[in-house]
Amino acid sequence: MTTVTSPLTGRVVGLANVPDPVFSGAMVGPGTAVDPVREPTEALAPVDGIVVSMHPHAFVVVDDEGHGVLTHLGIDTVQLNGEGFELLVNKGDKVVRGQAVIKWNPAAVEAAGKSPISPIVALEATADSLGSVREDGEVQAGGELFSWS
Template structure:
């Protein structure tokens, strides 16, 4: 069983509320989303594992059970070409839950005309594989978002 914890502070809103049909339709995978606090912050790893994909706006960590968790920092933020994002780890690094991965500013993303909402998605999973998905309420790094069997 994989426990996935929140990578940043904010309010859980659920994938259906993400302003992007690919995420809101769970085409990438099931999970939830966080509307982040509008201040400079650091996105942390939601699981212990290996960073298998790393971009300024998104990262994937795969745990020992082979479960990949995507953290996507904002919507359409790839169009910002990395501006305002600082990578704190490298692809291939082993990270611990709660370890800082990317420093960014959700308020600056919003000022650039993008949504700062952050999907946290279980890759290559089915919705029924996830348990107790948090879709509302305030969350902070380390709070459980969902479990994955």
């Protein structure tokens, strides 16, 4: 069983409320989303594992059980070409839950006309393999979002 924790402090809004049909339709996978606080912050690793994909706006960490967790910082943020994002780790690095992975500013993303709402998705999972999925309420970075069996 993998516990997936929030990479961000903010308000849990659930995948259905992500302003992108690929995420809201769970086409990438099941999970939830966080509307982050509007201040410079660090996105944290949601699980212990290896960083297998690293972009300024998104990263994937695969844990020892082979579960890949995608953290996507905002919607359409790839269009910012990395501006306002600072990578703190590299692809291939081993990370521990709660370790800072990317520095970014959700307020700057919003000012650039993009949504800072950030999906946290269980890749190659089925909805019934997730438990205790948070869909609402305030969350601190490191707070539990869902479990994955």
